[in-house]
Amino acid sequence: MKINKVLNNNVVVTTNQHGQEMVVMGKGLAFQKKVGQTIEEENIEKHFVLQDTDTSEKLNQLLQNTSDKYLDIASEIYEYARSKLPYKLNDYLYIALTDHISFAITRMKEGIQLKNTLLFEIRKYYKTEFEIGLHSLTIIEEYTGIRMDEDEAASIALHLVNSQLSGENMEMAVQVTEVVNKTLNIVKYHYKTELDENSINYERFLTHLRFFAIRYLRKEQMEETIDTFFYEQVQSKYSPAFKCAEKIATFLEKNYQWVLSKDDMVYLTIHIHRVTYRQKKMN
Structure with missing residues (x-):
């Protein structure tokens, strides 16, 4: 070459x-x-x-205009993340991490600390990415002697989440997190209960919501596969979950102009039923 x-x-x-x-x-x-x-x-x-x-x-x-030290830090974080995550990382992540770390350390040296307003949600919904973010703080400290707080771990985690979305579009990662958080809150308020975040059904629901949000933010259309009869069967059999799904559909249409298809409503209803039915039995 x-x-x-x-x-x-x-x-x-x-x-x-x-x-x-x-x-x-x-x-x-x-x-x-x-x-x-x-x-x-x-x-x-x-x-x-x-x-x-x-x-x-x-x-x-x-x-x-960036020290090779920050390239080395980003490289080590990149390789560690790649060994821990089940999805392929976008190549641009290496550059995004270098830029973020360089800027974050400059801010720290100047005594400027920024709070990550999504810290709670990121720690809650992207546990693996957040753990990698925490490990990244140790890598950064080994290279620079500077110990950053959890807000920076959350920011690094967002870069990892974003890497499976669309390269350098960090705004999309933030939107996905917000949509997931608000959707889960609708479910909690509808059923007036907390969800078991350690259950497998919760993890499945969370995964469905993430990819559901990603697909709509990317404006990807899903081919209709469910007929009217099956749709009505789900609506009747899982009535409470379907009413909750309708609330979510209204929220998404009003705030994001997303109109849910029959397929979306059916899958959403089934996931809501699974995650709340087990919770109801436990209570």
Whole structure:
């Protein structure tokens, strides 16, 4: 591979076999090398394709003004997260983490601490990601001597959640968390009960809500598969859960302009029934 641009000793821009511009990373990959020279593929540790010119320019600016130490921190967090999570991480996460950590440490040194308003929800709904965020604080402390608080662990967790959504669109990760939280609150208020957060049915419901929110935020249409007869059967058999689902549907349409399909209503009703029926029996 030929070097198109050297960003620092460890990062260069090159072109893959499909003619796409991409960033490749590896310790000492570009040491004493210039544009036009080749790099050894066996020394490449990470790579990702640059989707557009704007991303390329932002990446260029970030890496030229960021210490290699933050690249190393982000790399270690990235690899740890990859070993713990069941889903594939977006390659842009490496850059997003580098940028976030660099900025967060600069703020800490200046005595500026920002609170994460979603700390409670992130800790509650994204337990694995939050645990990785907590471990990341230890990694950061080992490199910098600075111990950050749980608010930063939650911010790192959001980057991980966002990585399975759509690259660098952090706003979507925040929206998913908000939708999940508000939907669960509707269920709790409707049934006037707390849900068993340690139950398998709760975990299944949580997973359904996350992907349900992701699909709508991405504007992905689901093909209708459920006929009117089955829809009416579910409506009749699980009447309390269906009424709760109707409240959720009204909330989503009013606040997000999402109109739920019959399939959505059926799956939502069944999940609500499962998570509340067991709770009712226990109570």
